[in-house]
Amino acid sequence: MKKKIIASVLIIAFLIAGLWFAQRLLMPKYMGKIVEGAMVEEYYKETTDHDVIFIGDCEVYENFSTIKLWEEYGITSYIRGSSQQLIWQSYYLLEETLKYEKPKVVVFNVLSLKYDKPQKEAYNRMTLDGMKWSKSKVDDIKASMTEDESFIDYVFPILRYHSRWKELTGDDLKYIFEKDQVTHNGYYMRVDVRPQGEFPEPMPLDDYTFGDNAMKYLDMMTKLCKDNDIELVLIKAPTEYPYWYEEWDEQVSNYASENGLTYINMIPLQEEIGLDMSVDTYDAGLHLNLSGAEKMSVYFGKWLVDTYGLEDHRNDPKYTKVYEEKIEYYNKMIEEQRNNLEE
Amino acid sequence: MIFTSAQFIISVIVLAVLYYIVPKKAQWPLLLVASIGFYYVADRKYTDLRHDHSCPHLIFILVTFIVAFLTAYLIGRIDQKTKAYLSASKETISKEEKKAYKAKAKSKKWAVLLVGLIIALGLLCVTKYTNFVISNINSFLKEGSKIRHFDIVIPAAISYYTFQTCSYVIDVYRGKTEPQKNPFKLLLFVSFFPLMVQGPICRYDDLAPTLFGEHKLLETNISKGLTRVIWGYFKKMVVANRIAPAVIALSTDTDTYKGTFVFVAMLFYAFDLYCDFTGGIDITIGIAKVLGIDVAENFNLPYFSKNIKEYWNRWHITMGTWFTDYIFYPVSVCGPMLKLSKWSREHLGQKIGKRVTVYLASLLVWFTTGLWHGAAWNFIVWGLMNYVVIMISQELEPLYAKFHSKVKIKNTVGYGIFEIIRTVLLMSMIRMFDVYRNVPLTFKMVGTMFTNINLKIFADGSLLNIGLGKHDYIVLAAAFVIILTVSIIKAKKGVVFKDSNFAVRHFLLALLLIVIVVFGAYGEGYDATQFIYNQF
Known part of the structure; x- marks a missing residue:
């Protein structure tokens, strides 16, 4: 009997270890061309806190250089961004972030207000798989799941990704336990240039009113920030496509003034910011490249300092060494990307 | 659920x-x-x-x-x-x-x-x-x-x-x-x-x-039950769910997939149905066993049968015995049948006369067996085809006996394998009524199997366009070898594992569970997860 108990324990341990290893191996690593799925989990490696937290989709993680904010103003910031991040995902990411730190300012990009329902599983995965388990993650999954998804696939991702055994590459083994750093405090860097082109004419909509579900989460976000004495800033990134309708702009303006929030639509401020969309974008005007993101950071950082009097941490020993390393990595990546472009 | x-x-x-x-x-x-x-x-x-x-x-x-x-x-x-x-x-x-x-x-x-x-x-x-x-x-x-x-x-x-x-x-x-x-x-x-x-x-x-x-x-109930459950899931999820879309593709586009493709569809469906049905029954028996409940066995290595009669004693056993006990016997001994038996013996002679009632009762059994499987002519014809083949082989038995008395091959391994393959192919061919679900179409498609032979399809990549990639074929081949090996061991020794092999048995089960989780065809992208026999 004793032998059977020992054997059973060892076999169960083998089973758990085997499934765990298989899960690690089979989960997408997002280390190739699509790195967006690796962003959310990078936050947990942070060793210092941040005065500013950005939340939102690609219009934040590609448009603000956190390292430039540090270099110019000594602002500590982090972008908790992910691809097509929906507003409930932004809310729960913020809720989770507040368990780790309490920033002075939260900046939310309002483009995702246009989505009132869960969209695509692939984007859900890129936001949710990287989150650590907490009540926020559970609520986030429940709010985000499309009809075909099931909760258990999030609990045991191997049930979702098991069929990837057909497409395993060397990278899956290489990054099985440790991944490369893909962002700079959440900023996704691109140095290449592709000038802005012509955008298609905006399609008229049947109804311009934001959905109740989206607005409910904006209310929750506002309350969460107020309850924690955090300044919530609503922004619309300066990129003109996807189209940001005037009716939408008006609704956000009204909401901000009703709730005592600041809302900045940066589309009309392109010139003031100094953006030149013939050189400051890498994908024909959808997102900013390094040059554009640094200009945005110089402009917005000044506004943050002027408005909220954010402290300059550049001489604070708590941060200097950490940010020295971050700057080094930032510059190294610039060099690498430029070299790749030349090749 | x-x-x-x-x-x-x-x-x-x-x-x-x-x-x-x-x-x-x-x-x-x-x-x-x-x-x-x-x-x-x-x-x-x-x-x-x-x-x-x-x-x-x-x-x-x-x-x-x-x-x-x-x-x-x-x-x-x-x-x-x-x-x-x-x-x-x-x-x-x-x-x-x-x-x-x-x-x-x-x-x-x-x-x-x-x-x-x-x-x-x-x-x-x-x-x-x-x-x-x-x-x-x-x-x-x-x-x-x-x-x-x-x-x-x-x-x-x-x-x-x-x-x-x-x-x-x-x-x-x-x-x-x-x-x-x-x-x-x-x-x-x-x-x-x-x-x-x-x-x-x-x-x-x-x-x-x-x-x-x-x-x-009891450890023994849990262990035996889990063994059956995991083995059942292996057959259902790794094989049946993977191969089912290919069977659907092959049987849907009948303009493209004729001739040798029909032969492929026939073999695929034989493997699919076996793994689907026996896998599901293994899960049923295993769950009941975990709860300490003994459920009747429904299969006894049916693909090792040497003739169709034997096959039907080993496949869907509980259905076969149900029809025998509650239709064949009562019908055979009911008043009108006894009268008919007497009349036919008197008028047609002992040899033919004694067969009349058996043949009539059997006809009723196979007609209802077909009808039980589904409210469609293809199922009825399928049942009747089984009847015809069983009756013919029964009538040919004296001829077989004569042949074997002259040619001494009956007890050789080679002839045994020939009999097994013959039975599997014959049953698989009859089952094509279930695949095409249309009687004239089934006859036509099975006919093309003999008239339109094209062996190039095994080399020109055609079989990679039916919902199965190279990796899938590797998994199916490996699963086939595993299932065949286990079946041979079971046929020879009666059991796959002795009770004394506790650690080995459970280690292999754990390994099989990992294999199911990783190589199972389920979740995103797999729709064919319904059990085939669930529809009956």
């Missing part, structure tokens, strides 16, 4: 834990609650899909149960009264009076049984066959005078629980089984959830002792 859904697996784990926590007397009531819950959830999902909440299917199973309970109860009462009367009047009535009283009681019992069977089988027939009958009548009617089809959905598992219930009331009528006095116990027998997906069709006397018994948590 099917066996492969996460909801089902989690529910069964929770149930098994509760089963051994609750007082032993509460074990069978817990199973009853779980069974009704299972049916209710399956029912809800089904009606949700159809957006039709008008008639919950649970009602059908409850009606069948009530009919079975009342029928058995009334038959039991008649038996009791008869016994009481006969023992009280032992001394006072004559032998003839006794005989007359018994005959009267028997006819009363027969009337009760008949009413019970008509209602139970009537429910099955009305729900399953009404539209089939209407379609056939309509084929003779002109446009405008055609009868409208009924909006009926076949209640889930009705073929299984109706047959199970019928066997119970017939056994009570035959005096083989005591009527169950506790209605809730009978309801559990009718609705026991692992049997609700695809059988097996259990007999009351076989199932009742362990179904209503009190069970201690």
Whole structure:
């Protein structure tokens, strides 16, 4: 009997270890061309806190250089961004972030207000798989799941990704336990240039009113920030496509003034910011490249300092060494990307 | 809720834990609650899909149960009264009076049984066959005078629980089984959830002792049960779910996939159905075993059969024995058949005469077997084809014997393998009626298999366009080798593992579980997860 108990324990341990290893191996690593799925989990490696937290989709993680904010103003910031991040995902990411730190300012990009329902599983995965388990993650999954998804696939991702055994590459083994750093405090860097082109004419909509579900989460976000004495800033990134309708702009303006929030639509401020969309974008005007993101950071950082009097941490020993390393990595990546472009 | 859904697996784990926590007397009531819950959830999902909440299917199973309970109860009462009367009047009535009283009681019992069977089988027939009958009548009617089809959905598992219930009331009528006095116990027998997906069709006397018994948590039950469950999931999820889309592709585009493709479809479907059906039954038997309940075996290595008769003794055993016990034998010995037998022996001679009733009863068995599988001509023709092949091979037996008396190969390994392959191919070919679901099309497509031979398809990549990639073929080939190896060991030794191999057996099971999780065809991108026999 004793032998059977020992054997059973060892076999169960083998089973758990085997499934765990298989899960690690089979989960997408997002280390190739699509790195967006690796962003959310990078936050947990942070060793210092941040005065500013950005939340939102690609219009934040590609448009603000956190390292430039540090270099110019000594602002500590982090972008908790992910691809097509929906507003409930932004809310729960913020809720989770507040368990780790309490920033002075939260900046939310309002483009995702246009989505009132869960969209695509692939984007859900890129936001949710990287989150650590907490009540926020559970609520986030429940709010985000499309009809075909099931909760258990999030609990045991191997049930979702098991069929990837057909497409395993060397990278899956290489990054099985440790991944490369893909962002700079959440900023996704691109140095290449592709000038802005012509955008298609905006399609008229049947109804311009934001959905109740989206607005409910904006209310929750506002309350969460107020309850924690955090300044919530609503922004619309300066990129003109996807189209940001005037009716939408008006609704956000009204909401901000009703709730005592600041809302900045940066589309009309392109010139003031100094953006030149013939050189400051890498994908024909959808997102900013390094040059554009640094200009945005110089402009917005000044506004943050002027408005909220954010402290300059550049001489604070708590941060200097950490940010020295971050700057080094930032510059190294610039060099690498430029070299790749030349090749 | 099917066996492969996460909801089902989690529910069964929770149930098994509760089963051994609750007082032993509460074990069978817990199973009853779980069974009704299972049916209710399956029912809800089904009606949700159809957006039709008008008639919950649970009602059908409850009606069948009530009919079975009342029928058995009334038959039991008649038996009791008869016994009481006969023992009280032992001394006072004559032998003839006794005989007359018994005959009267028997006819009363027969009337009760008949009413019970008509209602139970009537429910099955009305729900399953009404539209089939209407379609056939309509084929003779002109446009405008055609009868409208009924909006009926076949209640889930009705073929299984109706047959199970019928066997119970017939056994009570035959005096083989005591009527169950506790209605809730009978309801559990009718609705026991692992049997609700695809059988097996259990007999009351076989199932009742362990179904209503009190069970201690025994390592041997858990171990044997889990072994069957995991082996079943391996066959279902790694093989059947993977190969099913290819069978669908091959049988849908009949313009492209003819000739040798039909041969491929035939082999694929043979592998698919075997893994799907035996896998599902393994899961059923395994779950029951974990709960300490013994469910009848439904398969005995059917693909190792050397002839079709043997095959049908090894495949879907509980259905075969049901038809034998409740149709073949009663029909063979009923009054008109005995008269016919006598007449045919007198007029056609002993040799032919004795065959007439057997052939007629067999014809009825195979016709109903086909009809039981589905309300469509392809199933009926499939049943009749089995009948024809069995009868021909039976008639050819003297010829075989003559051949084997001259050519001494019968006991060689090579001839044994030839017989096995011949049986598998013949059964697989008959099964093509199930694949194409259209009688003329099946004949046409099977015909192209012989007239349109194109071996290039095995080399030109055509077989990579039917929903299976190179990796899938590797997995299927590996699974085939594993299943064949296990089957050969079982055929030679009777068991795959000896009880003493505890560590090895469980280590391999753990490994198999990992294989299922990784290589199983389920989740995103896989739709073909429904059990094939679930539809019957």
